[in-house]
Amino acid sequence: MPRAYTRMNNGSAVVGNDWIERCWSEFLCKTVELRQKLPGGYVEWIEASGTDLRLEMDGVPLRLESAGPPEWSDSCDTFGAAVTARWPGPGWVVAVHTTALHEHPALVRTVEVSNLGVRDFTLTAVAVDVLALRRDGAGVLTHGLARRSEAAAWETEERAVAAELQGRGRLGLLLGLEHGGRYELFDPDPSRCVLALNAPAMVAPDKTVRLTKSFMIPYSGDPNMMVSGKLADLLRLLRDQGRREQEKAAETA
Numbered sequence: 001m002p003r004a005y006t007r008m009n010n011g012s013a014v015v016g017n018d019w020i021e022r023c024w025s026e027f028l029c030k031t032v033e034l035r036q037k038l039p040g041g042y043v044e045w046i047e048a049s050g051t052d053l054r055l056e057m058d059g060v061p062l063r064l065e066s067a068g069p070p071e072w073s074d075s076c077d078t079f080g081a082a083v084t085a086r087w088p089g090p091g092w093v094v095a096v097h098t099t100a101l102h103e104h105p106a107l108v109r110t111v112e113v114s115n116l117g118v119r120d121f122t123l124t125a126v127a128v129d130v131l132a133l134r135r136d137g138a139g140v141l142t143h144g145l146a147r148r149s150e151a152a153a154w155e156t157e158e159r160a161v162a163a164e165l166q167g168r169g170r171l172g173l174l175l176g177l178e179h180g181g182r183y184e185l186f187d188p189d190p191s192r193c194v195l196a197l198n199a200p201a202m203v204a205p206d207k208t209v210r211l212t213k214s215f216m217i218p219y220s221g222d223p224n225m226m227v228s229g230k231l232a233d234l235l236r237l238l239r240d241q242g243r244r245e246q247e248k249a250a251e252t253a
Contacts, residue, residue: 004081004100006074013072015083015098019105020218022098025049029070029085031131036171036218043171047191048132053096053111054194056125064094079241080108091117093208106234108215113201114208121203127196128214133173138164140185140193141172145223151186155198160231161185162223163193174217174226178238181212213238 004017012032014023021042023033032049035042055062064070070085082099093114100107111128115121139148141162154161160176161183175183177195184194195214203209215234219226 002103004076004102006076006081006083006100008072008074008083013074013083013085015074015081015100015107017080017100017102017105017107020100020107020216022100022107024083024085026072027069029064034131034133036173038171038220043165045133045173046131047134050130050132050192052130053094054125054127054130054196055094055113055123057092057121057123059124062089062092062094064089066090067094078102079237091115092121101234101237104234104237105219105230106215106217108213108234108238110213111211112208113203113211115203115205118205120205123201123203123209123211125196126201126211127194128177128211129175129195131175131193132191133163133193134165135163135186135190136166138166140164141223142183142185145227151190153182153184153187155182156180159235160227162219164223170221170223172219172223174219174223174231176215176217176231178213178215178235 002018007014011026012023013026019037021035025032030049031052034045064087067087067089070087074083080099080101082097084097086095095112097110139150140152142152142154157180160174162172162174164172181198182196201209217230
């Protein structure tokens with residue numbers, strides 16, 4: 001049975017499975033590698049390392065680096081293997097969990113923000129994943145993966161878009177948000193693909209907000225086959241996991 005894994009050594013944090021692997025610099029917390037695995041090798045998707053989370057609190061960019069290097073940890077359960085980066089800041093805590101599923105070709109990312117202060121604050125802008133992906137002219141796919149363009153900025157309830165590479169087997173990455181949002185695919189920043197949320201989120205004192213999950217699924221061939229199969233499976237898994245988490249929270253309340 002396929003098993004997801006984590007590695008944390010030599011200044012890097014890695015999570016992956018049989019289909020995809022993501023690696024960060026532990027100190028800088030920047031994504032430095034994103035590898036789509038293929039028979040006999042892999043394709044590297046990252047063009048340049050970069051910070052992969054953007055938060056704005058009450059209209060002011062949240063500088064995670066002000067909290068210093070993140071605290072790293074890893075874990076494994078029946079769902080998958082995960083690495084967590086956690087920043088304890090002045091009056092807030094941000095935690096990013098990235099999970100590789102055991103038996104599904106997906107990486108799932110969950111951002112949690114906790115308020116340790118005495119007043120409410122609002123996350124007025126959130127980009128839950130920011131990726132400096134390779135761009136070789138194959139383009140991006142939106143509108144049910146039926147529209148191809150060089151770049152796109154799209155606000156929608158649809159769950160997924162795609163970025164593709166030219167060459168062997170129509171290689172691509174399905175990029176998604178569990179409940180839709182704003183996809184900035186090399187537009188307005190021609191060097192980045194951004195998965196952003198639309199509505200602001202208020203965080204009350206002593207409360208933690210779990211933001212909409214993002215995910216990526218590598219594919220080779222027709223992406224519509226991925227949407228009808230693997231994407232539907234993943235969304236069902238996420239719904240089931242969310243229901244279990246709510247039931248567990250209710251039991252401990």
